[in-house]
Amino acid sequence: MAKATIIDGKHFAARLRVSIAVQVARLKADHDLTPGLAVVLVGEDPASQIYVRNKGLQAREAGMNSFEHRLPADTSQTELLARIVELNRDSAVNGILVQLPLPKRIDPEAVIEAIAVEKDVDGFHPFNAGLLAVGGAGMVPCTPLGCLMMLKHYAGKLVGQRALVLGRSNIVGKPMAALLLREHCTVTIAHSRTRDLADECRRADILVAATGRAHMVKGDWIKPGATVIDVGINRIPTPDGKGRLVGDVDFDSAVAVAGAITPVPGGVGPMTIACLLLNTLNATCRQHGLPVPEVGPAAE
Numbered sequence: 001m002a003k004a005t006i007i008d009g010k011h012f013a014a015r016l017r018v019s020i021a022v023q024v025a026r027l028k029a030d031h032d033l034t035p036g037l038a039v040v041l042v043g044e045d046p047a048s049q050i051y052v053r054n055k056g057l058q059a060r061e062a063g064m065n066s067f068e069h070r071l072p073a074d075t076s077q078t079e080l081l082a083r084i085v086e087l088n089r090d091s092a093v094n095g096i097l098v099q100l101p102l103p104k105r106i107d108p109e110a111v112i113e114a115i116a117v118e119k120d121v122d123g124f125h126p127f128n129a130g131l132l133a134v135g136g137a138g139m140v141p142c143t144p145l146g147c148l149m150m151l152k153h154y155a156g157k158l159v160g161q162r163a164l165v166l167g168r169s170n171i172v173g174k175p176m177a178a179l180l181l182r183e184h185c186t187v188t189i190a191h192s193r194t195r196d197l198a199d200e201c202r203r204a205d206i207l208v209a210a211t212g213r214a215h216m217v218k219g220d221w222i223k224p225g226a227t228v229i230d231v232g233i234n235r236i237p238t239p240d241g242k243g244r245l246v247g248d249v250d251f252d253s254a255v256a257v258a259g260a261i262t263p264v265p266g267g268v269g270p271m272t273i274a275c276l277l278l279n280t281l282n283a284t285c286r287q288h289g290l291p292v293p294e295v296g297p298a299a300e
């Protein structure tokens with residue numbers, strides 16, 4: 001049976017980071033500018049700590065300045081907002097990211113809206129979401145941006161392709177659909193109330209799954225030859241008690257049908273951080289009135 005091309009997100013992201021590092025070095029040499037990324041973490045959630053550490057590490061590896069703000073779990077919303085105001089004013093900081101989820105007492109929307117639009121490298125601010133919806137040049141959320149880059153590379157010409165986005169969250173599903181529409185795909189958004197989900201999937205040349213439901217999309221839901229991007233990160237139990245990460249797509253059955261597919265882990269995840277660096281680079285250029293450089297994965 002035919003087997004899909006496995007999209008190596010780790011390798012793709014590494015090549016993208018090389019290309020970003022080249023532009024960062026150029027910015028330093030030509031304009032004496034070093035992009036600065038501030039990451040704010042409230043509390044001690046172990047997964048968030050790993051994400052924050054990786055973001056800082058990769059920012060530094062790309063030649064950027066990284067500022068980590070670790071705040072205690074009992075930080076109040078007022079204190080967090082005050083920290084964001086400081087970062088908004090700090091000219092060494094070009095990008096601000098507040099690691100989600102936040103403790104229950106803090107309203108994430110109030111926090112996201114406090115971030116200066118031009119420093120919102122997560123692309124979650126309603127102003128940037130609006131710009132994406134109307135086709136303007138704002139900051140695009142990192143995960144869908146990474147998915148789009150891989151699709152441009154692996155799915156052939158996107159114009160006119162039928163794309164199904166499974167999930168309608170503000171951070172993945174909706175911006176993903178807007179990006180695919182911008183590329184002239186015929187876009188359908190499916191969600192928990194969608195009827196005949198399997199049939200909707202079977203019509204799609206491009207399927208982006210972002211539901212957070214382990215192994216929900218089966219191989220026989222996939223159109224033969226389709227490009228499948230699996231955003232989901234789900235931990236399932238294993239006999240040794242450690243658990244393992246799987247996507248929203250049942251990889252073993254899907255790989256026999258799809259034309260190309262991302263694995264979990266090693267697919268979308270690494271691209272998300274690389275796109276955060278890309279947004280930080282672009283934000284720095286825009287804040288200094290410089291053109292946004294053309295950046296794509298460096299040649300092999």
Ligand code: NDP
Pocket residue numbers: 143166167168169170171172173190191192193194197210211212213216231232233234268269270272
């Ligand atoms: P949300 O929980 O915010 O959204 C999930 C979406 O999936 C909702 O729109 C929901 O529909 C839909 N959905 C849930 N169950 C079903 C179902 N049975 N059938 C059809 N649709 C369903 O999740 P996120 O968008 O934040 O994240 C999605 C997944 O992607 C998660 O596993 C998350 O961990 C992962 N993720 C991975 C990233 C990466 O870097 N790789 C980054 C961000 C997220 P409805 O709106 O009707 O409730």
